[in-house]
Amino acid sequence: MSKPTILISNDDGAHAVGVRKLISIMRKLGDVVAILSEKPMSGMGHAVTMQQPLRTRLVAEEEGYIEYITNGTPVDNIKLGKHLILKKTPDLVVSGINHGSNAAINIIYSGTMAAVLEAAIDGIPAIGFSLDDYSSLACFDHTDKFIEAISLKVLKEGLPKGVCLNVNFPAFTEEGPHGIKVCRQAHARWIEAFEERQDPYGRNYYWMGGHFENGDGRHETDLKALAENYVSIVPAQFDFTAHQYVTELNF
Amino acid sequence: MSKPTILISNDDGAHAVGVRKLISIMRKLGDVVAILSEKPMSGMGHAVTMQQPLRTRLVAEEEGYIEYITNGTPVDNIKLGKHLILKKTPDLVVSGINHGSNAAINIIYSGTMAAVLEAAIDGIPAIGFSLDDYSSLACFDHTDKFIEAISLKVLKEGLPKGVCLNVNFPAFTEEGPHGIKVCRQAHARWIEAFEERQDPYGRNYYWMGGHFENGDGRHETDLKALAENYVSIVPAQFDFTAHQYVTELNF
Numbered sequence: 001m002s003k004p005t006i007l008i009s010n011d012d013g014a015h016a017v018g019v020r021k022l023i024s025i026m027r028k029l030g031d032v033v034a035i036l037s038e039k040p041m042s043g044m045g046h047a048v049t050m051q052q053p054l055r056t057r058l059v060a061e062e063e064g065y066i067e068y069i070t071n072g073t074p075v076d077n078i079k080l081g082k083h084l085i086l087k088k089t090p091d092l093v094v095s096g097i098n099h100g101s102n103a104a105i106n107i108i109y110s111g112t113m114a115a116v117l118e119a120a121i122d123g124i125p126a127i128g129f130s131l132d133d134y135s136s137l138a139c140f141d142h143t144d145k146f147i148e149a150i151s152l153k154v155l156k157e158g159l160p161k162g163v164c165l166n167v168n169f170p171a172f173t174e175e176g177p178h179g180i181k182v183c184r185q186a187h188a189r190w191i192e193a194f195e196e197r198q199d200p201y202g203r204n205y206y207w208m209g210g211h212f213e214n215g216d217g218r219h220e221t222d223l224k225a226l227a228e229n230y231v232s233i234v235p236a237q238f239d240f241t242a243h244q245y246v247t248e249l250n251f
Numbered sequence: 252m253s254k255p256t257i258l259i260s261n262d263d264g265a266h267a268v269g270v271r272k273l274i275s276i277m278r279k280l281g282d283v284v285a286i287l288s289e290k291p292m293s294g295m296g297h298a299v300t301m302q303q304p305l306r307t308r309l310v311a312e313e314e315g316y317i318e319y320i321t322n323g324t325p326v327d328n329i330k331l332g333k334h335l336i337l338k339k340t341p342d343l344v345v346s347g348i349n350h351g352s353n354a355a356i357n358i359i360y361s362g363t364m365a366a367v368l369e370a371a372i373d374g375i376p377a378i379g380f381s382l383d384d385y386s387s388l389a390c391f392d393h394t395d396k397f398i399e400a401i402s403l404k405v406l407k408e409g410l411p412k413g414v415c416l417n418v419n420f421p422a423f424t425e426e427g428p429h430g431i432k433v434c435r436q437a438h439a440r441w442i443e444a445f446e447e448r449q450d451p452y453g454r455n456y457y458w459m460g461g462h463f464e465n466g467d468g469r470h471e472t473d474l475k476a477l478a479e480n481y482v483s484i485v486p487a488q489f490d491f492t493a494h495q496y497v498t499e500l501n502f
Contacts, residue, residue: 039302045326046296046359053448053456075296075360079443079459105372107491108297109326117491121356121440150502162438163493180502185492187413189372192330197304205304208330220497235496240358240368241436242414245486246471251401251431 003064004030004091004155007119009077011041011098011111014059014069018097021140022129025147026094027065029155033086034060034067035077037111042100044111046118047073056080074115082122092155093119097147098130099138103168103222103232104188104214113166117238120164125154127165131172132226139172146180146231159235166234170226181230186221188214254315255281255342255406258370260328262292262349262362265310265320269348272391273380276398277345278316280406284337285311285318286328288362293351295362297369298324307331325366333373343406344370348398349381350389354419354473354483355439355465364417368489371415376405378416382423383477390423397431397482410486417485421477432481437472439465 006026010019014036026032035056049072060067068085070077074095082089095115102110112128119126129147131138150167159165166185170177192210199205214223225232257277261270265287277283286307300323311318319336321328325346333340346366353361363379370377380398382389401418410416417436421428443461450456465474473483 043299043301044296045298045365047298048294048296048360049459050294051291053458054445055454055456076459080445080457083443084445084457105489108368108372108489109299114296117359121359153502160493160496160499163496166491182497182500182502184494184497185490187490192334194305194331194335203306205306206331206335207304208299208301208327233500233502234491235493235500236491237493238356238359238491239436239438240417240485240487240489242411242486242488243435245411245414246433246435249433249484249486251404251433251484 005086006030006032007081007086007090007093008032008034009074009095009115010036011044011074013037013040016099017137018099018131018140022094022097025144029151031064033081035081035085036069037074037077038069038071041073041111043109044073045109046075046114049073049076054080074111075118078115078118089124092151093124093126094129094151096129097140097143099136100130100134101132101168101226102128102130102166103226104186107166107185107236116164117236120162121238123161125159127151127154127167129167131169133171142172142176143169162237163235166236168222168226168232170229177231178229180233181225182233183220183222183225185234186214186223187216188212188223256337257281257283258332258337258341258344259283259285260325260346260366261287262295262325264288264291267350268388269350269382269391273345273348276395280402282315284332286332286336287318287320288325288328289320289322292324292362294360295324296360297326297365300324300327305331325362326369329366329369340375343402344375344377345380345402347380348391348394350387351381351385352383352419352477353379353381353417354477355437358417358436358487367415368487371413372489374412376410378402378405378418380418382420384422393423393427394420413488414486417487419473419477419483421480428482429480431484432476433484434471434473434476436485437465437474438467439463439474
């Protein structure tokens with residue numbers, strides 16, 4: 001079998017430690033094309049660039065590896081990768097490793113997972129990897145063997161149509177994770193707060209902040225798996241329909 | 252009963268004809284707070300602003316109506332509205348009327364629907380309204396009575412927990428829509444194409460384009476309802492879990 005083609009993106013920008021780790025792991029598994037945003041794109045969700053043109057810069061070209069930097073979002077990068085750079089469908093799309101958890105409702109704000117969902121919309125097997133540690137110098141040493149095993153399995157067996165994987169790692173510990181749990185997105189959310197400041201001209205401006213609140217007592221959620229030092233895998237999809245209410249609602 | 256408080260946002264910017272129409276309809280139903288982006292935010296998906304601070308400008312204050320312009324995204328606007336401006340939970344969030352359909356996969360790219368989903372995450376009844384006509388001078392005259400009826404029903408009865416509505420109108424015709432169909436998100440998607448141009452310095456840049464492809468032959472989809480001149484209502488939710496695969500996938 002010829003080497004698989006693997007497309008990589010992320011949302012922490014091209015210089016993030018997490019994406020460098022992911023690139024190094026994937027180069028062992030196939031021919032890699034990394035298409036990365038020049039600026040951090042955390043919290044960009046499924047944004048696409050429609051108000052301005054996109055630009056790409058080739059910054060690395062080696063045996064089995066090319067890398068582009070763009071002014072686009074993670075979703076733009078997947079579209080650019082498929083249509084403009086590869087001009088074919090990659091065998092696998094991976095995104096991350098995100099500095100910060102994309103468990104629970106974080107998936108909807110995440111550029112990292114948006115890239116993965118975008119690939120799934122196109123029918124490409126896709127996996128997002130995130131670490132429950134926001135630090136720019138977070139340790140990813142416990143993630144390698146899991147990322148390699150999960151990626152090899154998906155390369156070999158594929159994924160169900162329209163399904164991608166949201167993989168989250170607990171923060172580094174010497175002992176490492178206890179194992180993997182396939183689970184559900186916890187129904188937990190951000191409780192926002194805005195910090196108010198004044199600029200030198202007396203005008204207010206605001207920084208969004210807040211804390212995360214988990215009101216989901218169910219077993220088998222991603223947050224519970226992470227709290228118990230397991231790697232969580234949520235099979236994710238992009239159909240927003242609340243199917244049970246299609247027949248129940250009357251208008 | 253006291254007048255309900257209705258929070259409005261959109262993704263076409265403060266000057267769009269569609270949001271002006273929506274504001275005029277909602278002012279008949281309750282006290283209205285409109286929080287609108289100064290720039291168009293089409294295609295911004297569920298983006299939130301984390302790299303720069305947010306600013307707000309009060310631009311209208313009348314009996315039963317206030318309006319703010321912000322530098323944020325539609326999702327930022329819902330968060331700002333709830334926590335900073337209203338300082339309470341509104342009775343209803345509405346978004347739109349979007350210039351362009353948010354049926355099928357468009358929901359995932361849509362700032363208009365992201366505002367609605369954000370409200371649903373917070374447990375607020377929320378409805379997004381969109382018109383299957385991208386023109387900036389599109390005619391919305393056939394939408395009033397439906398928007399009023401749907402909104403009044405939701406104000407009175409609420410919506411199931413975590414569920415919001417994605418309402419799409421067919422483009423204007425003299426006869427008007429045949430009625431309403433509650434339906435599913437069609438599994439249809441964009442086939443992208445990039446237009447390549449050169450700047451005066453000889454560097455390439457790209458505009459994203461493409462066409463929409465509906466490969467979904469099922470009955471009771473939003474695209475089918477629109478094609479048959481019905482108003483489509485998809486009950487939508489924000490749990491991305493592909494529940495049927497939680498037990499089926501082994502890792």
